[in-house]
Amino acid sequence: xxxxxxxxxxxxxxxxxxxxxxxxxxxxxxxxxxxxxxxxxxxxxxxxxxxxxxxxxxxxxxxxxxxxxxxxxxxxxxxxxxxxxxxxxxxxxxxxxxxxxxxxxxxxxxxxxxxxxxxxxxxxxxxxxxxxxxxxxxxxxxxxxxxxxxxxxxxxxxxxxxxxxxxxxxxxxxxxxxxxxxxxxxxxxxxxxxxxxxxxxxx
Numbered sequence: 732x733x734x735x736x737x738x739x740x741x742x743x744x745x746x747x748x749x750x751x752x753x754x755x756x757x758x759x760x761x762x763x764x765x766x767x768x769x770x771x772x773x774x775x776x777x778x779x780x781x782x783x784x785x786x787x788x789x790x791x792x793x794x795x796x797x798x799x800x801x802x803x804x805x806x807x808x809x810x811x812x813x814x815x816x817x818x819x820x821x822x823x824x825x826x827x828x829x830x831x832x833x834x835x836x837x838x839x840x841x842x843x844x845x846x847x848x849x850x851x852x853x854x855x856x857x858x859x860x861x862x863x864x865x866x867x868x869x870x871x872x873x874x875x876x877x878x879x880x881x882x883x884x885x886x887x888x889x890x891x892x893x894x895x896x897x898x899x900x901x902x903x904x905x906x907x908x909x910x911x912x913x914x915x916x917x918x919x920x921x922x923x924x925x926x927x928x929x930x931x932x933x934x
Contacts, residue, residue: 757851757853757854763797763888763889764797766797772842772847774786774790777789778839778841783837783932787833790835794828798889799881799883799889801820801824803901804823805820806901807901807909808823808908809909815917823917826921826925826928829925843868845869847864847867848867849864859880862880863876863896876892876894877893878891879893
């Protein structure tokens with residue numbers, strides 16, 4: 732009787748642990764996006780005091796912590812990424828990081844009452860989760876941004892972003908960057924990214 736009771740309790744514990752894992756994963760992924768949004772909001776509110784470089788310096792740690800740039804650059808190049816050495820892949824990921832940080836610094840340069848809303852995460856394919864968010868302006872329609880996150884070595888990080896729920900950032904970049912890579916090679920792609928990064932400072 733005691734053995735059967737212990738076995739039943741053990742099975743119940745396993746079932747509870749199994750059920751709690753998705754909820755825990757969803758909560759961790761939501762926390763990653765909430766923290767990132769807080770950094771964006773802080774930068775926007777300090778926009779009048781910070782110049783472009785100041786916003787870059789403030790946002791870079793948040794972007795690096797939130798995004799898996801190595802995974803995103805691999806997805807952007809597709810099969811071509813398998814031909815890169817670890818050093819080449821690292822150089823490309825770093826260039827893409829500079830480019831992404833500059834985009835955020837250029838676009839989130841001021842605050843006019845906007846707020847961020849993070850909705851409940853939902854499961855996606857291959858163990859990933861989607862965290863839906865909205866940028867709610869003081870006036871006007873909210874902008875939907877869905878973040879796709881995947882866990883790697885115990886950390887949830889963004890591997891794609893969907894604007895208005897449908898437009899994949901990775902897919903958009905793939906059509907642009909892959910053609911540059913094929914025409915100009917890795918150095919040409921990195922040079923193009925760096926040129927676009929520099930151009931953000933003057934916008």
